[in-house]
Amino acid sequence: MRGYKVLIFSLFATGAVNIGPGVAAEAEGDGAKPDYAAIVQxxxxxxxxxxxxxxxxxxxxxxxxxxxxxxxxxxxxxxxxxxxxxxxxxxxxxxxxxxxxxxxxxxxxxxxxxxxxxxxxxxxxxxxxxxxxxxxxxxxxxxxxxxxxxxxxxxxxxxxxxxxxxxxxxxxxxxxxxxxxxxxxxxxxxxxxxxWAADKDFPRLLGTPGPENPLYRDHREAALEVMKSLSAGLQFLHERKLVAPLGETLEKARPKRAEFWRSGTTLDALDANFETLMELYTKSGISAYVKSVDEGLDKTLMTSYEQALVTLKGIEKPFVEAATDKALRPKMDYLRFLAEDLQLRSSGNLANTLGLSLGFNALDGD
Incomplete structure (x- = not known):
């Protein structure tokens, strides 16, 4: 990453666009396309x-x-x-x-x-x-x-x-x-x-893509970085934090594979997981854009995030106990379903709506 520092001044010497937050789309012909620069900012x-x-x-x-x-x-x-x-x-x-x-x-x-x-x-x-x-x-x-x-x-x-x-x-x-x-x-x-401060190297590169930028050629590539984080975050949540410790059935559960199981903070971490990924979806402006072009998709995604948070509040035992509790296991399985559904919709329908092709992410090959 250090090799890009010498290019910062030349990138800004050409004049950077001041991007206002909260703008989800920009006009293009008769319709609108995602405002990738606004999403990143x-x-x-x-x-x-x-x-x-x-x-x-x-x-x-x-x-x-x-x-x-x-x-x-x-x-x-x-x-x-x-x-x-x-x-x-x-x-x-x-x-x-x-x-x-x-x-x-x-x-x-x-x-x-x-x-x-x-x-x-x-x-x-x-x-x-x-x-x-x-x-x-x-x-x-x-x-x-x-x-x-x-x-x-x-x-x-x-x-x-x-x-x-x-x-x-x-x-x-x-x-x-x-x-x-x-x-x-x-x-x-x-x-x-x-x-991550505004005057530091990486945020400048992320916000000012171009032919001289060693990381991002255009705002679409920068927005793709954001979208990959959302998709990979949901994949990590589903595969590593839920599937691995829960197993296919109650009998195959391995709850000590869960993150932070020793301290009993697994459920708090899961709550923070769903909350932060929903926040990324909303505060990035992605939700606002999707709602303007496919209200049904936005409603489905938001409902799934909200259902996950409600479900977590209804699990009154620590994760290591809930994973093998016959009464609570349906809630645990529902969480797993919601995480998978969110990940598949985000990497599929959502990415397509944004005009982005995710390809590989940071988890591929692990």
Whole structure:
């Protein structure tokens, strides 16, 4: 990404168009076509920047709470820490579908949360670190250079949910490690937030496509990036967060494959998932455009998002219990159906309505 910086000035020297948010379509002949530039601008200002801002704020709050708890020997498993962790996890899930831009630099995406982890690398590497009392993980600067499996929310959740430490020395080490993780999260999330500012390189390139732009030749390509994030986000939600842990039947459920199952925050994360993807659909201006040309499609999509949120509110047990509960299993299966239906409609009818061909996305080949 750094190679494009020298081109920024020349791109803006030609004069950039000031795009107003909220404009869904532009006139073309007797009809209208999507205003791709407006969609991109609205996505950045109304969805991406606020979401990363929330994550940076939540991470800072967690770091402060963790430091205070460790100073008073409360440890890393207090209700206050668990609540603050849930806030950060939900904030992360709200930007998890944004796999392009500054979060790709320096493995930031994976360092925030290394999940899924099918080879159980976090558990294996963390066990070794705790046995050796590896001092390089109790400092945020040195931790940032370690394996991505030892950083971020996945590692922190394991620390928070381990059996109690056998002695004070081990408890102190765990606390210092947890503090380093939270400090590292603050650094990463704050950096990503800063790099999405209007005067930074990537947002400028995204908003000013052209023949000299190394990433986007026109506004349609930039809008395609947005649409791929929506579709891939729904695919990730369906395949990794619902199908994998729920299994085909109740008997085949593997609920411990769910994201954040250890801390009991899976359902909160799922709620944030559906909420943020619906927000992307609406605040980008895509919904407004679709409603103007195919009101039925827009209504179907909005109804599915809303039904998912209502269904989640009706699940009163933790995910690991609900997945194998005969009474609640129909609701879990309905969530899976809604996620799949949203993904198929978004990658099919919705993309076609926008005049976009999605092709491959960030999940293909995983």
């Amino acid at each position: 609205a996505t950045v200002t109304g969805h991406i920047r606020p979401a990363y801002s929330r994550m940076a704020k939540a991470s800072k709050n967690l770091a402060l709470i963790m430091k205070a708890a460790c100073r008073t020997d409360e440890g890393v498993t207090t209700p206050t820490i668990t609540k603050s962790f849930m806030d950060v996890a939900s904030a992360w899930v709200s930007v998890q579908h944004i796999r392009f831009g500054p979060v790709k630099d320096e493995n930031r995406y994976e360092r925030i949360s290394f999940w899924p982890d099918p080879k159980n690398l976090t558990s294996r590497q963390m066990s070794a670190v705790l046995v050796k009392r590896d001092a390089t993980v109790i400092n945020a600067e040195t931790l940032a250079k370690k394996s991505i499996a030892l950083q971020g929310l996945t590692a922190l959740e394991r620390l928070m949910t381990m059996a109690p430490a056998e002695d004070r020395e081990e408890a102190v080490f765990r606390c210092e490690y947890a503090q380093a993780i939270t400090d590292n999260l603050v650094q990463i999330s704050s950096s990503v937030e800063a790099d």
